[in-house]
Amino acid sequence: MLLLIPGPVQTRPEVRSAMAVDIAPWDRDFFPESIAIREKVRDVAGGLPDRHVALPLQGAGHFIVEAAIRTFVPAAAGKLLVVSNGAYADRMERLAREAGRDVAILRIPDTRGVTPGEVAAALAADSAVTHLGIVYSETGSGIVNDVVAVGEVVRAAGRRMIVDGVSAFGALPFDLKAQPEVDAMVFTSNKCIEGLPGMGFAVCPIERVEASAGNAASWSFDLSDVYATGRRAGFGSFRFTPPVQALHAFGVALDIFIAEGGQPARLARYCENCRILYEGCVKLGLVPYLDWKEQGPIIALFHQPKHPGFKLLEFVEALKRRGVLISNFHNTVEPTFRIGCIGHVGPDEIRFAVGAIRGALEDLGVRQKNAA
Known part of the structure; x- marks a missing residue:
């Protein structure tokens, strides 16, 4: 997982x-x-x-x-x-x-x-x-x-x-x-x-x-x-x-x-993770919670799709079936879901996660209008 x-x-x-x-x-x-x-x-x-x-x-x-x-x-x-x-x-x-x-x-x-x-x-x-x-x-x-x-x-x-x-x-x-x-x-x-x-x-x-x-x-x-x-x-x-x-x-x-190189190396890896996640989810038609200039490298949030088929807990479970575990709650006033960019993960794992997100949305019958 x-x-x-x-x-x-x-x-x-x-x-x-x-x-x-x-x-x-x-x-x-x-x-x-x-x-x-x-x-x-x-x-x-x-x-x-x-x-x-x-x-x-x-x-x-x-x-x-x-x-x-x-x-x-x-x-x-x-x-x-x-x-x-x-x-x-x-x-x-x-x-x-x-x-x-x-x-x-x-x-x-x-x-x-x-x-x-x-x-x-x-x-x-x-x-x-x-x-x-x-x-x-x-x-x-x-x-x-x-x-x-x-x-x-x-x-x-x-x-x-x-x-x-x-x-x-x-x-x-x-x-x-x-x-x-x-x-x-x-x-x-x-x-x-x-x-x-x-x-x-x-x-x-x-x-x-x-x-x-x-x-x-x-x-x-x-x-x-x-x-x-x-x-x-x-x-x-x-x-x-x-x-x-x-x-x-x-x-x-x-x-x-x-x-590994301490703080600079760790920051570089997390920044690349976040970039791949942010850009990949945008291509799926998801809307980031933050503008890129305000986006930190630790965690990225996306607005929950306004689609009748999307339920956060069902989305989390669909991701788990595809081998990815994310938070099953949000702390923002507007409904969001959040994905961490830190830990012993790199670009390959983040690309895998973007693919899993695509698949989980398809499992729920959710297709964003502006998905690439």
């Missing part, structure tokens, strides 16, 4: 086989591997050994996003401005509110990225805002927010930034040392590094982590406590039992990522 969702992604056999081992996470023989993973993650993020640290946390992307919010946005004196142009920004807003944080919203259409000018104006209008929360790659719609350009205005305004890089890290460029306004770049093991689910990571400036002690009001979601435990017990250690096999497999995936 070809898995084309924005995560968990299609993985290599070497990564999957790495799960088939029994490991004790408290065994000091495992510590060097755990430490090496943290250091490689820090390096991929553009961090420096004496200034930045990679902090692992068990769980899904929502867990690491909530941990970053709790850790860096003080409940009493902080306020988070969320750039809201997609479903995962909406989730960041909910996580912040339910953590008891003061939240403001900069609402943008989910068909484009936010502009630096819009962020600058929102920051100027609300002096209480201490942090900007932004989703780098919005898998709800496929858009990409320019965190470098936005970071410049955040830095100029003397504010801080939390970047949800869950579906961006490893593919879209990011350099933590060049963005000192960032408190945390957060991501997970099962997206663009092409590992398996189970681990989240936050890459942060050490001085900001040290200054955040006491903010979280949560033992589980306190990144400063993750850091303090590392200082006390060694950075190969964990506070609570981690999904250690998933971490081990992530280490294998990370080494493959580096050997």
Whole structure:
């Protein structure tokens, strides 16, 4: 089965086989591997050994996003401005509110990225805002927010930034040392590094982590406590039992990522995947949700055909019969379906998927008027 969702992604056999081992996470023989993973993650993020640290946390992307919010946005004196142009920004807003944080919203259409000018104006209008929360790659719609350009205005305004890089890290460029306004770049093991689910990571400036002690009001979601435990017990250690096999497999995936050429090579492959998918579906008569200039390389969305024979779940099942699995839901107001361009897939697999889409539409009796 070809898995084309924005995560968990299609993985290599070497990564999957790495799960088939029994490991004790408290065994000091495992510590060097755990430490090496943290250091490689820090390096991929553009961090420096004496200034930045990679902090692992068990769980899904929502867990690491909530941990970053709790850790860096003080409940009493902080306020988070969320750039809201997609479903995962909406989730960041909910996580912040339910953590008891003061939240403001900069609402943008989910068909484009936010502009630096819009962020600058929102920051100027609300002096209480201490942090900007932004989703780098919005898998709800496929858009990409320019965190470098936005970071410049955040830095100029003397504010801080939390970047949800869950579906961006490893593919879209990011350099933590060049963005000192960032408190945390957060991501997970099962997206663009092409590992398996189970681990989240936050890459942060050490001085900001040290200054955040006491903010979280949560033992589980306190990144400063993750850091303090590392200082006390060694950075190969964990506070609570981690999904250690998933971490081990992530280490294998990370080494493959580096050997492939790192972020530039991964981005190039995903961009080509997205181009083939986008152009191929247009030839089938499908209408993309985004204009090409707004289309990110991680996931592409298409409007559901306005045809009585099209039902999303039936379309998903028809694709499965042809060997392709896509998401069976959408996060947009208008009905869409979404197809991931990431994971251990390349142009041949994407061309196969386009053919399967054609066949699935035919199975449902759907023929687009302008199909080539």
